[in-house]
Structure formats: C-alpha cells, structure tokens
Amino acid sequence: MEGTATATGFEPRITAFVCNWCTYTGADLAGTSRLQMAANTRIVRLPCTGRIDPAFVIKAFERGADGVIVSGCHPADCHYTAGNYHARRRFAVLRELLSFMGVDERRVTFSWVSASEGAKWRDVVNGAVERVRECGPFESYRALAGGV
C-alpha cells in the first residue's frame, strides 16, 4: 500500500508475526467464519512464536510499520511444547526496550490466539488497528532509523 495518510484519514500499516499452529489457524477460522475485520494487517507466518526474533519487530518499525502484532499458542498449548514460553520471556524484555526507546506501547500487541479463537483474532486485529490509529503514523521512528 502506498501512502499512509489518505484523503479519508490515516490507515495504519500493521505487520503481524504469528505462529503456524494456533494463531495462523485461528486467523484461518476467522476467514471460514467470515468474521469481518480491519484490512490493515499483513500476516507473516512462522512455525512458532519461539522463532519470532525481536529484531523482526524492530525491523518492521524501521521499515515504516505503524504497529506490530505478535501472537501464538496459549501458554501450555505450544505445538512445540515450550516455544511460546521462550517467546513470552523474550517479548517481556522487548516491551521494556521499546518503551525505553520511546515507542508507544499501544503500537505493539502481544496476544495468545488459539486455533479455535477466530473471533478473538478479529478482536486482536481490530483492537490493534484502533490503538495504532489513536497513535497516528509512526514516521518519527522511520526517520530516526535513518530515513530508509
């Protein structure tokens, strides 16, 4: 999508990093259930939240994302037994780092969405879009990152 600020107002661009087994499948379920939601997110599918490098989140902001969603299996439900626990610890640290860097925490959404929670996925997406919309475009970070 070109241009973040359109005539009709600001449309945030949000990258979603999700695990293959729970959240991706949950998002599939939202589709098969025809649950309407904001069209601002683009999903990057990974096997497990354990695979999601915090650098992905930072890279997304650097590239001009206005918001990021990270979502995987609920604790104890990880397809790979423990990947989401590692992710949880990692993102607890990342959240601190981002807030230290001055990133409004409304721009980052962490959630657990299981394969049966299509409706929850819709709420996560809509909630994230709503919060990022309040924050406005995230040009400042992009500029800070070197005006890529």
Added chain:
Amino acid sequence: MARIGVFVCHCGENIGRTVDCHAVAEALGQVPGVAHAVDYKYMCSDPGQQLIKAAIAEKQLTGVVVAACSPHMHEKTFRRAASSAGLNPFTCEMANVREHCSWIHEDRASATAKAIDLSRMMVEKVKRNVPLSTIRIPVTRRALVIGGGIAGIQAALDIADGGAEVVLVEKAPSIGGHMSQLSETFPTLDCSQCILTPRMVEVYQHPRIRLMSWSEVESVEGYIGNFKVTIRKKARGVDEDKCNGCGACTRACPNKRIPSEFDCGLGKRPAIYVPFPQAVPNLPVVDRARCTLLIARSKGKKDACMKCVEACQRGAIDFEQKDRFVTEEVGAIVVATGYQLYEIGRDQGGRKDLHGYGEYGYGTIPDVIDGMQFERLASASGPTAGRILRPSDGREPRTIVFLQCVGSRDPAKGIEYCSKICCMYVAKHAMLYRHKENGGRAVVFYMDIRAAGKGYDEFTRRAIEEEGAEYVRGRVSRMYRDGDVIKVVGFDTLGGEPFGVDADMVVLATAMRPQPGIESLAQKLSVSYDRHGFINEAHPKLRPVETNTAGVFVAGACQAPRDIPDSVSMASATASKVLGLFSNEMLEREPTVARVDAAICAGCFHCERVCPYGAVTHMEVKDRQGNVLKVVADVNPGVCQGCGTCVATCPSKSVELQGFTDEQVWAQIQAFLG
C-alpha cells in the same frame, strides 16, 4: 535471476467477489523477478494445476507463488504439482488471499490492495527459497515396550505378531501388572488371571519378544527410528540360565514372614520368592534387604544362612550377582508403565499436597483396606483362598462399607480428576461380597455413579437393583474403631441427614496415580507429562497414543486413569502406530529444520538450552591434524521438529531454520512496508 510464476485463484466467487484477481495478477506481473502472472477460476482444479505445470515448463520458472486459500488447505497440492513439473517442491509457496483477505473484508479496493501485498510478500520470500530435500532417516525395526502390565503385554504381542522384534522391560520380577492381582473383572465377572495368564505365557514363548523382567530403563539416547536404550538388569540373585523354577529355594527359605507385595501385605512370602504362582518368567528373586545371609554379609558377619543354596540342585543361587547394563537399539518406544494407588493418609512420594484421609484410619484400623487389598481377598489365589475375611481376626464381615472417590475428585487433596474405574469395581466388589457372604450388607458411599461404557451402567444398576447393595449418596467424615466394629460417620445428601453405619470392614476406593518415577522416565524420553505425572498425549482427540516426541508412544494408565478394555485398545493402537512406522525402510521428514553454520557458531549452546527436543548436539571442529579447534552446536535433523526457537535465541545468528530464514522474513517485511 529468479523467474517466479504467480497464479491468482478466484476460488469461484470466493476470492473474486471481493478481490480483483485480474488486477492482482497484473500488479504482480510488474514485480521484478516475476516472469509470469495469471489469474484463473479454480487453481486447485486439474486444469488449474495443468496451467501451473505448463507455465513452469514453458517459462522456465524457478519458483511459484499461488495466491489462493490457506496453505493449510492446499500447500501440499500445489507443491506436488510444482514437483511433478520438475521444480523443487519447497520453492512453491502460497499467499493466503481467501481466509486472510477476501473472506474477512468487504471493501474491494482495500482487499485487492491487501491481496497484492500478500502476494508480493510471498514472491520476495520465494526468491530467497532454496531447494530443500526431504530428510530421510533409517528405521531400526525393533520396538521397546516399557511396562509388562496388560497394556505392555498387548502392545508387545501385537507388534511381535506384526513381524517386528520387541524388547519388553518390566521392573517387577514378573510381568502381569495389576491385572494379575485382580479377582474378577467388570462388567462380565470373568476371572482376571484366567484371561491374562495365557497372554503372559504367549509373551514368554514368542520368538520375537525378548522379555527382561526385574529390569529398568536407565537411559535413552537417539531419536525416532534410532533409539539407543540402556537397560539395567537388576541383580536377581538367581542365575536365569540355570534356574528351572522348581521352587525348592523358596520352600527352603526360613524367613517366610515378609509381607507380600503381590498380596498387598495381606499374605506373606519368603526372602527368596516368586511373586505369585503364575509368574512369568517363573524365576525367583532374592529380596536383598530381607535375606538373612545378605544382611549378615552387609554387617561384615559371616554367612548366617545357606538354606536356599543347599536346596538348589542346579547351583543357580548367585549372591555375587551385580546389576548389569545392556544396550538395545530400537526404532520405537511404547510407554506402558501403568498406575499406583493413592497412599491413604501417608506420604505420597514427596507430594505434600496429596497427604490426606488420615481420618479414615487406614493403616491404624486393620479392617480398613483399599480396593486392591479387597481384590486379593476376593481372589481364589489370594491369601484367604477367595474367602472375604477380616485381616484383624479372620472373621467373616457381616457389613462392609465401600467408600468411593477416596483421593479422586477432591481438589483440596490435590487430585481433581476422576479415577474412572472405581464406580465399576466398587459395584463389582459389592456384588462379589454379596455372592460370597449370604445376607451380608454392602453399603456404598458415592458422589456420583459414573458408569459410561458398554454394559457398565447395566452392571452398576444390577448391583443396586438386583444384588442388594445399598448405595448412599454422600461422603464419610470420619471412621473409628468402637470395640469390634468400625463406626462410619457419614452424610446422606439425598436424605439430607447424617448417616452412620457400624461396619465390620471398610474398603476405600482410592485414586489412581501414575507410577512412582514416571517423571524421571518421561524426562529420559523427553516426553511431557501433566502436573499429576500422567504422560501427555500429542493430541487429546486425534493423536491419543502418540507423544510430543516422535517415535515414543503411550498406552494404558500411565496416560490417564484407564480400565482394562481402554488400556488394551490403546496398546493395540500403539502397535499399529509402531508397525506403521516400521513399514518404511527410511523415514521421510519435512526439511524445515534448523541448521548450524559451524563457521560462525561460537559454541555458547544457548540453542541447546532452549531446544524442547534435545536436538542440539555438540560437534568438534578439527584441523587436518585432528586437533579440536572448537566445539560447536549441531542440529540432528532426525530429532529437530523445526520450531525455530534456537534461531531467535542464537546471539551470533549462526542457526537458520530452513524455509523460514531471517533473510526470507526480512524480505517479507520489506515487501509489505517498502
């Protein structure tokens, strides 16, 4: 230069209604590296697939992106098509423009824009895909079965009958497990040993089953198809090759007052013993802690007793024997370690939260017994030859009170689950007692009757309606001895009043728990277990006998409370899984596994610590002279399941997950955001 083909599917109207598929194809055609972009009504149809195959050949495509439904739906289909046209299947990817786009958006413009983004992201990923080949690993067609109860016996027999070799390890002196202790089995009341003993003999005689009783699994290495298991053969004190099972030693042993484990303490056994007459193998074992000679030796005194040695005509008694270790190579493992009963009012192997029911007087009032002890009393081969007699004075009880749910279904006592079999065996006990003791009174305290199963509800109803068992809905708060009787103080919650009984005997239906030591076994096998120690199945509905470790299966009561039919069904299911695994000479695995770049790896082994599968090993990097330069991490592709946790953890970025490399993810981010 990449030559990517993009194929946009309308999915009839499913995608086409909201996404302008033609516009998507046109837009993608402009992306550098895209050599071909078309849209079509049904890509998954035969003509659709033909379209892809033809384009691969015609345009010499190096990669394919199908913008259609979820990859969970058709990734296999399109990869197969790409593969049949000569492309590496792993250079074909799907952009999900149906579930994640057309079905969840109404606005055509923004949906189309999103579909273009999603397709472009995939194009950028595919540009960086490398051909991967399916991982092939050899399979050792031999199985290890841990536990020789009914589940282990059934699994071993089914696997061996299917043509594979089986090593059956049992920690007790004999196979047979708890089932061999039972009197009759519900709901048909057929004699437990009569149906079990032939199976035990069959195991013993089976040419493809190697039985190791009095043995335990010491350590497990390797992965599916290639496990290396070390088994500790505990010192029996008897030479297995020389002994012919005549029993002269057990008769000669003067120390015959040891409580028998098999009879739950109600009978006695000597210090050298065969646990029960039908034991398989029929070999005695020396109780090292109770043997007069060994006790004397451990105190540095001279040999006090040689009675068994003198009695054995074959010179089979061997006090010098030590534990031995044998290593077995197997391709699959079945865990069938079964259960133990809740220890009433006593320490539960370190589980402080499970200490409970001291108020029932078990262990202090001799005529308060548990369900398994009642089985031994009712069993024709038991200490009373099948007569139900009070342990205290050998009198026939005129009133027996049965308490259900002792330990089970009480979160305050640490166990919230239902032990499943108690409703049935209590009804059986009440019936057996009423059959044996004319006019005897059987009172059952219950919380609910849970008798779901073929012929089960009929069975409990029969106990109540035809066999005259008195069922009282309620709990017992306390029991105490008053002269010759046990005062049982309870509450009838249907009548809404206190309900007391003077009982001659009380039988507690105690909860089922996994065997002690299950946690350490599970850790050796890297399978997960719940907070009670029950082994977790891979999926509660669809993969009930697999575990989270490939090649390790689970059967019987070590997974959850199970009755005999359940355990046997599970065991046969594991056998079918094992035989299915063994039907291949080589195993095929998806190549989306982690790979270490030994050149950059600094050997910090953070990856090893986060790997849930123990797939990371240490590898020595040597120079030409064979000197070790450094030790780096190495991923065993047979064990790696491809979660990628190691990749995100690696500080030097020397691990990559094939198919999901950092470069590929960066490219997707950039394709969307620019």
Added chain:
Amino acid sequence: MKVAYFPGCSMHGTSREYGESLHAVAEPLGVELDEVRDWNCCGASSAHASSRMLAVALPARSLALAEAQGHEQLLAPCAACYNRLAGARHEIAEDAELAGHVKRILARPFENRVAVLNAVEVLRDLGETIKAKATSPLKGLKVACYYGCLLVRPAAVTRFDDPEDPSSMEAVVKACGAEPVAWRMRLECCGGGFSLSRKPSVVRLGRAILEDARKAGADAIAVACPMCHSNLDFRQKAMARDGEDKPPMPIVFITQVVGLALGIAPEKLGMQRHFVSTKRVTSRGNGEATAPAAEVG
C-alpha cells in the same frame, strides 16, 4: 523469632491464663512478642455475622498496624482471632477489588504482607527447642488434644495442618514428653459462642467430648481456644449427668502444657485460674502445685 502479638479480648479477660502462659513460655523458647499497638477487636461472632466488609476491615486494620510496626508474622493465640485475621488476610489476597475497598476504608498503608500464626503452629515448629529445654518432661501424662472447629478450618485459610486429620498439637504434646491419646472428638464443635444463649446445646456437645476423652484414657484435655476452654471448663459441672461421679477432666491450654514441661511454676502459668482443678496435670511436672487450685465451681 520476633512476631507481632495480637492478644484480642480474651487474653486480658476470660483467658488470662492463656496469655500468662504464652508469655511465660515465649521467653525461654526465644519468641519475642511485640504487641500490636492500638489493636482492635477481631470482629469474631458479631462482625462476621452482620457485615462482610466490617468482618474483613476490622482484622485488616490490626494487620495494617502490625505491618507498620515492621512485622511479617503475627501471632494470634485465640483461635477465633486467628481464624478472623487469617480469614480476612486470605479474602483480601484473593480478591483485588475487595483489597482496594479495604485500603480505602483503612486510610493507611496496607500491603497485606503479614502472615497470621496461631500458638499451636508456632509451638509445633519449636518442637525441637521444647524437647531440648523440657526440664520437667510430663512423662506418663495422657493428653487429649482438642482442636475444635476454628483452628484448622477452613483448609484454604489455615493451611498449617490437615483439616481432617491434624497432628500439630499431638506433636507439641509429644515434645513435652507427654502422651497424646487417640480419640475421635478432636475436631467436633464445643458449642462455641452459645455458652450463654443456648446452654443445653453446649452441655450436650461438651459432654460428648469429655466422655470420649475419658474413654480414651486422657488425664487432661489440651486446647488452644478460649471459647473451647470456657465451655469445657466452666460448664463441666453442668455436663455431669445426675448422680454421676466421675473425676473432673482438667482443661488446659497447650501453652500451659509446654510451660509445665519447661519447668515453669504453675502459678506463673495461671494453672490456678481454672474452674476444674488442674492438680492431675500440675502434679506431673517437677513443680508440685504450689498455689491452691480452685475446685470445681
């Protein structure tokens, strides 16, 4: 150990001897009792029967005061005080909304940090010390340990012992060299606060307790609750059936048992304050009963 001490109304009133004996044993056992300054009623009986908020906020105030005094543990020897304080602590810990409300009511800092202990629990944990310092072990004294209803229940609140089959008091009695008897009325109700309003009920319930203790061969009943004590001690004469001539059953506080074993003089332990003579107990220790024990009144 140093703990906050919550005497409650009874340690200064009906159970003076409980307080006296507690103080008497505390010193040799190395327990420093720091009375909560400006403590208030725990709210037992009346508050928790009338208002949940009052029932929680009253004990919370005393807990807040103990906290302000820098304590992490609070000893409430009265079983009812213990039950109310521990109960309030539990409810506040479980319910964030309630916690917020209570804080507003208290209008003082309150983190709900103070753990609530009872005398039995403290003495049980000091078992080894008692054994080591018992200069007059109570050899041959058979004691029926009576828990009553408030000490170990509800299980989620008290947590220091098995609610159906406790063993702490027995452990203390054993540490004193005496012999706990096996009996069955240890956890039954004594009639509690109905001592005045429904005397016949208290008499009926208490009689069953006394009879069972006698049957078990007990020389005395040990209690850790002022209410249990007053019911069984004060109403004991009324519990005797007409024409019955059974030896009176001394009702002693667990702290008194410990005190005797430690060789403390009976009058320092308040042994003379009971209605039923405690001679059967005091004569076991080294210190012969020096003060005249009041006979059954």
